[in-house]
Amino acid sequence: QVQLQESGPGLVKPSETLSLTCAVSGYSVNSLSFWVWIRQPPGKGLEWIGRISHSGVTYYNPSLTSRVAISMDTSKNQISLRLSSVTAADTAVYYCARRGAGIYWGQGTLVTVSS
Amino acid sequence: QAVVTQEPSLTVSPGGTVTLTCGSSTGAVASGHYPHWFQQKPGQAPRTLIYDTNNKHSWTPARFSGSLLGGKAALTLSGAQPEDEAEYYCLLSYGGSGVFGGGTKLTVL
Numbered sequence: 001q002v003q004l005q006e007s008g009p010g011l012v013k014p015s016e017t018l019s020l021t022c023a024v025s026g027y028s029v030n031s032l033s034f035w036v037w038i039r040q041p042p043g044k045g046l047e048w049i050g051r052i053s054h055s056g057v058t059y060y061n062p063s064l065t066s067r068v069a070i071s072m073d074t075s076k077n078q079i080s081l082r083l084s085s086v087t088a089a090d091t092a093v094y095y096c097a098r099r100g101a102g103i104y105w106g107q108g109t110l111v112t113v114s115s
Numbered sequence: 116q117a118v119v120t121q122e123p124s125l126t127v128s129p130g131g132t133v134t135l136t137c138g139s140s141t142g143a144v145a146s147g148h149y150p151h152w153f154q155q156k157p158g159q160a161p162r163t164l165i166y167d168t169n170n171k172h173s174w175t176p177a178r179f180s181g182s183l184l185g186g187k188a189a190l191t192l193s194g195a196q197p198e199d200e201a202e203y204y205c206l207l208s209y210g211g212s213g214v215f216g217g218g219t220k221l222t223v224l
Contacts (some may be wrong), residue, residue, distance in 0.1 A: 046218070047215060048206070101170070
């Protein structure tokens with residue numbers, strides 16, 4: 001059974017870089033899958049941030065592509081998200097998910113951007 | 116970037132049937148958009164109900180089904196239960212990228 005656990009700082013200052021990791025258990029990140037980051041601002045809908053394939057190919061939301069990077073660490077079996085130059089608009093619950101036969105979600109982690 | 120549209124809100128009576136739709140600004144939704152449907156209840160993470168148009172997870176209640184209907188992706192709920200009251204989101208794929216719809220708030224009343 002695949003489990004995904006997001007972690008990272010719950011508070012980030014404006015203009016700094018948000019860094020999150022998604023620890024994967026029960027499945028190897030370099031096995032056939034896509035790994036996706038999704039976010040949800042408080043009280044709002046879901047936004048697709050980007051994805052990385054098991055072979056390391058990335059796709060990003062065009063509205064975020066200049067600020068976002070998704071990477072994979074096979075030695076730690078985890079996926080990472082970096083979002084630079086954050087503003088209050090980046091305050092959200094951040095989810096990682098595995099796209100295989102269906103999409104399997106982590107529980108999410110709230111990141112607040114505030115000074 | 117494409118815009119994905121959903122009904123903002125719908126109401127269904129207990130035991131009734133309702134269809135939620137998911138449209139694309141680029142034209143008709145096709146199987147190649149790999150439509151997904153998610154259910155989210157307050158304070159919870161979303162969970163996937165339907166993937167790749169009409170496939171169900173092991174936890175998906177049998178009363179939910181997915182299809183393509185009139186150029187859109189559709190989620191049909193037959194025999195609504197009070198616990199089905201939730202927000203429902205669709206996701207369409209465009210090449211390597213994904214775009215969520217704005218969500219439909221479903222009320223069972």
